[in-house]
Amino acid sequence: MRNVFLVARRDYLGYVTAWGFWLGLFLTPVLLGVFSLAPALAASTTPTRYYTVIESGTEFADALNEEFGRTRIAAARAQITALGMMGQDEAAMGARFDDAIEGGASPEAALKAAGVQNIAALPQAAYIPVPPPAQTADALRPWLMGERFIETPDGPLPLFAAIIVPEDDEPIEYWSENITSGELKAITGRAARALAQERIFEARGIDPSILQTIADTTRPIEERRARPTSGGDNRVTIADRAPYFAAIGMAFVLWTLIFSVVNYLLMGTIEERSNKIFDTLLTSVRLPQLLAGKLLAVLAVSLTLMTFWGVGGSLVSIWASSAISGEAASTISAVVGAALKPAIVGPALLSFVLGYLMYGSIFLALGSLCDTIQEAQTLMTPLLVLLMSPLIMFMVAANDPTSPIVQVMSWIPLLTPFLLILRMPTEPALWEVVAQLGMMAAATALILWLAAKVYRAGAVHGTGVSDVANWFKRLVPGKKKASG
Amino acid sequence: MTAETPLELRNATKWFGNFRAVDSLSFTVPQGSIIGFLGPNGAGKSTSLRMALGVVSPDQGEARLFGGPPDLKALHRVGFLPEERGLYKKMTPRGTIAYFAKLKGMSGAEANSRADELLDMSGLEEFARSRISKLSKGMAQKVQILSTLAHRPELLILDEPFSGLDPVNQQGLEDLIREEHERGATILFSTHVMEHAERLCDSIVMMARGKKVFDGTLDEAFKTLGRGARIAVSDGFALDSALASTPFSAVHEPMTDDQDWWRITLPPGRDAQDALRAAIEAGAPIAGFAPEEARLRDVFVSLVSEAEAAELEAPTPAPVPEEAA
Numbered sequence: 011m012r013n014v015f016l017v018a019r020r021d022y023l024g025y026v027t028a029w030g031f032w033l034g035l036f037l038t039p040v041l042l043g044v045f046s047l048a049p050a051l052a053a054s055t056t057p058t059r060y061y062t063v064i065e066s067g068t069e070f071a072d073a074l075n076e077e078f079g080r081t082r083i084a085a086a087r088a089q090i091t092a093l094g095m096m097g098q099d100e101a102a103m104g105a106r107f108d109d110a111i112e113g114g115a116s117p118e119a120a121l122k123a124a125g126v127q128n129i130a131a132l133p134q135a136a137y138i139p140v141p142p143p144a145q146t147a148d149a150l151r152p153w154l155m156g157e158r159f160i161e162t163p164d165g166p167l168p169l170f171a172a173i174i175v176p177e178d179d180e181p182i183e184y185w186s187e188n189i190t191s192g193e194l195k196a197i198t199g200r201a202a203r204a205l206a207q208e209r210i211f212e213a214r215g216i217d218p219s220i221l222q223t224i225a226d227t228t229r230p231i232e233e234r235r236a237r238p239t240s241g242g243d244n245r246v247t248i249a250d251r252a253p254y255f256a257a258i259g260m261a262f263v264l265w266t267l268i269f270s271v272v273n274y275l276l277m278g279t280i281e282e283r284s285n286k287i288f289d290t291l292l293t294s295v296r297l298p299q300l301l302a303g304k305l306l307a308v309l310a311v312s313l314t315l316m317t318f319w320g321v322g323g324s325l326v327s328i329w330a331s332s333a334i335s336g337e338a339a340s341t342i343s344a345v346v347g348a349a350l351k352p353a354i355v356g357p358a359l360l361s362f363v364l365g366y367l368m369y370g371s372i373f374l375a376l377g378s379l380c381d382t383i384q385e386a387q388t389l390m391t392p393l394l395v396l397l398m399s400p401l402i403m404f405m406v407a408a409n410d411p412t413s414p415i416v417q418v419m420s421w422i423p424l425l426t427p428f429l430l431i432l433r434m435p436t437e438p439a440l441w442e443v444v445a446q447l448g449m450m451a452a453a454t455a456l457i458l459w460l461a462a463k464v465y466r467a468g469a470v471h472g473t474g475v476s477d478v479a480n481w482f483k484r485l486v487p488g489k490k491k492a493s494g
Numbered sequence: 495m496t497a498e499t500p501l502e503l504r505n506a507t508k509w510f511g512n513f514r515a516v517d518s519l520s521f522t523v524p525q526g527s528i529i530g531f532l533g534p535n536g537a538g539k540s541t542s543l544r545m546a547l548g549v550v551s552p553d554q555g556e557a558r559l560f561g562g563p564p565d566l567k568a569l570h571r572v573g574f575l576p577e578e579r580g581l582y583k584k585m586t587p588r589g590t591i592a593y594f595a596k597l598k599g600m601s602g603a604e605a606n607s608r609a610d611e612l613l614d615m616s617g618l619e620e621f622a623r624s625r626i627s628k629l630s631k632g633m634a635q636k637v638q639i640l641s642t643l644a645h646r647p648e649l650l651i652l653d654e655p656f657s658g659l660d661p662v663n664q665q666g667l668e669d670l671i672r673e674e675h676e677r678g679a680t681i682l683f684s685t686h687v688m689e690h691a692e693r694l695c696d697s698i699v700m701m702a703r704g705k706k707v708f709d710g711t712l713d714e715a716f717k718t719l720g721r722g723a724r725i726a727v728s729d730g731f732a733l734d735s736a737l738a739s740t741p742f743s744a745v746h747e748p749m750t751d752d753q754d755w756w757r758i759t760l761p762p763g764r765d766a767q768d769a770l771r772a773a774i775e776a777g778a779p780i781a782g783f784a785p786e787e788a789r790l791r792d793v794f795v796s797l798v799s800e801a802e803a804a805e806l807e808a809p810t811p812a813p814v815p816e817e818a819a
Contacts, residue, residue, distance in 0.1 A: 013566075016596050024584060285580035290641070292549045293574040294597035296566060470550060471510075 013295040017303025022310045025274050031311070034270060039319055042266075059170035060162055061194060062142040062150075070175045070182070070205065071139060077201040078137070085132050086117035090124060095248050104230075137170070137194050138162075147174060147185055154187050173198055248344050253435035256349035258408045260358050261431045263316075265404070268366055269397055271312045272373040275304060279377030279465075280386055288469040297466055301458075305370050312366065354434045360447055364454045365427030369397070371454075371461035378468030385475050400428040407432040420446060423453030498560055500525055500649040500680045505555035506545050508538075515541045517704040518555065523649070523682050528675055530691030531684040532790075533701035534798055539684040540577050542701070543653050547574055559649070570599045573647030577654045577684075579638050583627040587618055587637045590626065591644050598645035605644065612640040632663055639667065643674065650674055652683035656690055668694060688790040700794065702801035708793075715793045723766035725773050726753035726782030736776035742769050753782050 025031055063071040090107055094100025103124040110120035121129045140160055144150045150172050152158040159166035171186040171194055182202055184195050211218045234244040282288060291300055349355065376393070380386040403425050407416040411432050420429035426446050434443075467473040501523040508516040516538040523529050533539050544550045546557045548564030559568035581590055588609045595605035613619045616636055626634055635658060642650065652671075656664050671694055675681055685691055691698055698715060700708035708715060724747070727733055733756040734744040741764060744756040758769045766785030774780060 013597055016593070020582075020585075020593055024582065028584075281582070282580075285583065286576070286578035287580045287582065289544065289549060289576035289578065290574065290580075290594065290638075291597075293547045293569050293572065294594060 013299045014303045014306065017291075017295060017300055018306040018310065021278060021304055021307030024278070025307065025311050026314065035315060035318055038266070038270065038315075039322065056136055058162075058164060059137050059194070060140045060160060060167060061137055061171040061173065062140050062169060063173045063175065064142050064145060065175035066177055070173070070201065073201040073205040073208075074139070074173070074198065077197050077204060081197065082117045082132050083111060083120075086121050089121060089126060089130055093126065095246060095251070101230075108226075137197075140169070142172065143169070147172065147183065150185065154185060156187070170194070248341050249348075252341075252344040252348035253351070253354060254408075254411070255345045256354060257411075257432050257435050258404075259345070260349060260354070261404050261408075261428045264358070264362050264365060264431065265401055265428060267312045267315060267362070268369050270315065271308045271366075272369050272397075274308050274311060275370050276373045276377040276380075276386060277383075278304065278308075279374055280380045280383065283378060283468065284381050292470065297469070298462065301371075301374065301462055301465060304374060305367060308370055309363075309366060348435075353437075354431070357434055357443060357447065358431050361427035361430055361450070364447075364450045367454050368424060368427075368450075368457050371458050372396070375461035375464035375468070378465045379473060379475050379478060381474060388475060396424070400425050404428045404432055411436050421449065423450050426450045426453075498525060499523070499558070500560060501546055501651075501682060502558040503542065503546055503552075503555065504558070506542065506552040506557055507554040508541050508545060508550065509553050514704055516545065516552075519701070519704075519706050520555075521699045521706060521709050523680060525680055526675075526678070527696050528671070528681045528694050529683075530695035530698040531682055531701070532686065532688065532691055532698055532794060533684070534686055537701040537798075538704040539701055540653055543574075543651055543682075543684060547572065547651065570645070571648045573598075573642040573645065573650045573679075575639060575642045575650075575652045575655055577657070579635065579658075581626045581634060581638055581641075584625055586623045586625060587613060587629070587633075587640075588622040590637055591641045594641040595644035598647075600645050608644050609640075612644060616640060631658065632660065635659060636663070639670070643670075646677070646679075648679060650679050650681045650683075652681070654685060655683055656685060656687055664690070688794055692790045698790075700797055702798040705801060707797045707801045712790065715790065718793055718797065722760055722786045723758045723769045724755050724782075724784040724786065725758055725770065725778070725780065726755045727773075728754065728779045728781045730754065731778050733773060733776075733778055736778055737772060740772045740776070742772055755782070 063074065065071065087104070087107065090100055090103045093103065103126070107120045107124035110123035111117070115123060117132055118129060140162070142150070143153050143158070143160055150169065153160060153169035154172060156168035158168075160169055168187075170188065171184060174183040174185065176182070182198070184198055186194075207221070208218045211220070233246040235246050235250055237244055282291070295303070349358075373393070376389050377386065380389070403416070403419050406413065407420075407429050410416070416429055416433065419425050420433055427450065430443065430446050430450075464473075499522055503519050503521055505518045505520055506516055507514065507518055519538070519542055531539055531543070541550065545552045546559070546564065547569065548557065548559075557564055559565075560571060562568055585593070588606070591609035591612060592602075592605040595608055596602060600608065610619075610622070613622045618633060618636060618640075621629060621633065626637065629637070639655070642652070650671075655667055655671075659667060668690065671681055671683070681694075683690075683694075692712065695712060697711050698708065699706060700715075708718065725733065725744070731754070734746065737744050737758070741761045743759050745759075747755040747757055749755075758766075758773075760766065760769060766783075770780070770783050
């Protein structure tokens with residue numbers, strides 16, 4: 011046991027004193043934070059864009075303005091729906107909001123009137139209409155191409171888009187140099203549709219306000235959850251969804267940790283093989299002790315990462331608590347509470363340990379066959395596929411953890427660690443959880459045993475990647491190769 | 495055989511696929527001896543040592559350390575310097591020596607103190623906390639040798655310890671081996687450089703093509719060669735005819751200088767002085783005399799050549815299944 015500890019300690023110190031470890035320690039949360047905030051950042055950093063409408067009159071431009079207004083109102087209404095999920099009285103708040111909007115209030119004022127305390131930023135008027143600097147598409151080209159500029163409060167800027175509305179029933183032309191940002195085009199489409207609806211209603215003598223009446227009288231759908239006991243509040247709240255969010259987070263953290271640390275095993279083993287240390291080590295420790303020490307070292311590395319990220323995340327949360335809304339804080343609290351429930355945290359911890367041992371021993375064994383990083387790179391493609399497959403599956407599971415494909419795939423031991431966590435909020439049958447954990451444990455034992463065999467072949471007998479390739483070639487008929 | 499015989503191989507055989515690397519090898523390393531384990535490259539020396547240490551298992555026969563199987567308890571009493579040497583390049587010499595000493599059962603404090611002591615002794619103290627990757631190859635080799643000695647092993651097994659060392663360091667290593675022997679360690683080292691074995695060993699075990707071709711003392715090794723002497727005569731004297739009635743036979747050597755040299759074969763029990771006396775008594779005008787000293791190199795070449803010739807004539811044996819990887 012002492013030798014296992016000594017091997018683990020040496021390897022652990024070797025890993026954590028490498029600059030790459032510290033880079034990963036600090037950079038991973040930063041990058042994850044940046045990527046998760048990217049959509050919000052992209053939205054907040056989108057510049058104000060200026061467009062013009064060329065038509066006879068202002069009918070289409072007015073329709074477009076109304077559509078922008080409806081988009082903002084819908085975004086504001088979504089905030090009330092979210093608060094309803096957190097247990098607030100959505101119906102009463104919604105009624106106050108609608109009354110305020112009908113009274114001509116802005117969406118922000120309507121939210122305030124509805125009693126929303128922390129109003130999240132609504133989509134701003136990112137598209138501002140300007141008078142057309144020219145009257146034809148050809149004449150507008152220099153402004154659209156950025157060769158000429160229009161005067162704006164932000165300074166001289168090119169024209170983002172021009173919407174040309176012909177007088178007849180010809181298609182409305184949407185001109186822009188930017189063909190990737192489709193938001194304005196989509197709003198233009200919705201405005202054209204609303205306008206057409208209005209015209210048809212008028213032509214058939216129907217009051218257009220009937221549309222609003224329909225909207226006002228449509229009965230809302232309240233999502234309720236069937237619970238084991240009758241009575242009580244059955245509305246779907248954030249507490250109902252929290253376990254799913256927690257499971258997705260934990261599965262992702264598990265995958266990230268495994269993905270982050272198995273490379274250490276691969277590279278560490280290659281270093282030992284290329285530095286010819288195995289013979290010295292194997293006359294001091296036995297092979298199972300060496301393997302156990304190495305796996306323990308990397309497990310300690312991942313626990314270090316988890317601890318650092320966990321403590322760091324908690325500190326950042328405490329520091330940021332004053333800056334985030336009460337609703338967001340209660341959401342975080344509900345998700346953390348759900349993650350700590352034994353029904354989720356228990357299988358998650360077992361899945362982490364067994365999943366790590368499975369993937370870790372595979373990488374350890376493959377590393378023992380490689381003399382160089384270049385050789386390891388030849389193995390990296392199948393290894394990456396192996397590592398990416400759980401990621402793909404758990405994206406499916408995150409969308410619908412009860413899907414039959416997820417249920418079937420969760421019986422595959424290499425996928426079980428991730429999919430079982432994702433399925434836990436759906437409360438699968440106990441026998442199923444126990445059976446999957448059992449299968450995973452048995453598969454882990456088998457993989458460890460096989461990995462020890464491969465490791466022995468690589469470390470003791472010097473078997474290399476080319477030997478393995480030759481072995482496979484011998485299995486192919488007509489490709490037999492003399493041994494020796 | 496006492497229970498404490500440091501090392502013993504009994505009919506150890508090892509196959510790698512269809513290649514028999516070691517064939518029924520048996521030898522014993524007695525307590526307190528220095529044994530040279532000699533053989534040309536590819537003779538099976540390293541495989542034999544790895545079998546002795548339990549790194550690989552023999553397909554047939556057995557290896558015993560201190561009277562038992564080569565388990566960790568026995569291995570803690572052994573210091574092993576493998577032929578293929580390597581260290582953790584990011585570790586320091588002090589950390590490396592202490593690490594391997596701890597793996598051999600020393601306490602942390604004792605291992606660190608021993609590492610300091612060995613580094614001081616070898617003049618590496620100023621590099622004690624440098625990374626191994628910053629050291630010269632010779633220094634790194636020294637660190638590996640010190641790691642082998644750190645836990646004061648009772649049995650030292652050194653696989654080609656002199657390879658890669660410059661003459662000064664080779665001499666230093668010879669001195670170190672003598673010091674370890676004086677301390678009480680039993681030493682087995684493999685080499686294909688005969689001069690080291692001649693200077694250091696009590697006995698030698700010689701291998702060729704996986705088989706043992708000699709096991710005995712140096713004197714016994716020399717006796718396997720017919721020894722001789724060289725006598726130069728003047729005036730075209732026919733020494734072969736003159737010695738025809740004596741137990742000595744003379745063969746004329748090609749002229750290499752102005753002397754007329756004859757090589758005399760010494761029969762068992764006769765030495766070079768006896769041959770000289772016989773030549774004088776036969777009336778030979780002696781111009782020069784050179785008794786030939788037996789060298790281990792000659793013994794080695796002779797025994798290895800014989801073994802290789804015998805191997806070429808022998809039928810190929812059927813392989814046994816390779817050990818499961």
